[in-house]
Amino acid sequence: MINIEENYPNLWQVMEQIAKLSPFQKKAVFKYCEIAEQRYFEFAEDVVKRMLNVIDRDDDYEYLAKTYLWYTKTIRVEEMYFAKEGHYRYSEFDDVYEKVYGRDDYMINYVVGLGMTQIFWENHYEIFKFFLDQYIPIVKDFKFGAEIGVGHGLFHSEFLRGCPHMHSKLLDISPSSLEMTLRMIKATGLDPTRAEPNECDIQRKIPLDDGSLDALLMGELIEHIQDGEAVMAKMAKKMRPGGFCYFSTAANSPAEDHILLFGNIGEIRKFIDGCGWKIEKEHLGTLRNMTVKEAEDGGHNINYAAVLTTK
Structure with missing residues (x-):
């Protein structure tokens, strides 16, 4: 054993620190x-x-552990609500903005906790591997390039590291997420000026020209948007011929800021197809x-990631 x-x-x-704070999560x-x-x-250590x-804090390790445990607890609360009610807690974006995105202090903890799930949740780690192995090489x-909804910045920092000629745009409604992503890029040893931050609500306006992108990241984005179909279809028009999009979402995946609910993988594939995209590769977790069927039948979480091209 290592x-x-x-x-x-x-x-x-x-x-x-996790072991001290939570015997259950320690296990x-x-x-x-x-x-x-x-x-x-190697990935987790990095x-x-x-x-x-x-984060640059004196209580650094403890803070990472606490935010991870706190984030995990928020997910568990939403899972219990979903199991009882059969739908996500929120259906209006304004409600989610007020609860999560519009609160800088809350949002920082949220994206740090979410970032730590990339190493402590096996399903999230497997999605990251798919991104590194199946998307970055092409x-x-x-x-x-551009990323819509940058979150903790781990995906975008790997995007720039794997694509040395890339200059990208960061689009997010949260200034905290944009700032964290720029800090993450710098922490990866890269020049943060390669990424241009844009604070915006893409449901109202997408500050990208049609046909301008070779590469697009839309990871764990669509489930956060009230009219996901409209945004997904508009983003297809931003791509150049021969460009590729990394896309991920989930079925039956309650969280405080999830709005758009997919009940099974078929619904996700139909959504992609209906918005002008074509699936080249995909990963289910x-x-x-x-099994996927067991998860669908029981209303349990299914993670979905894909490499997409436009039709």
């Missing part, structure tokens, strides 16, 4: 480390190092080793 404490000390310190985190591949530990640089020589 000696995490010796070989991956930053990851270990966060794990130790889940340490259990996964017993079966994880070597690549996982993510923690960058997160430490980004856009590595492209020059003009479930929890607790369920």
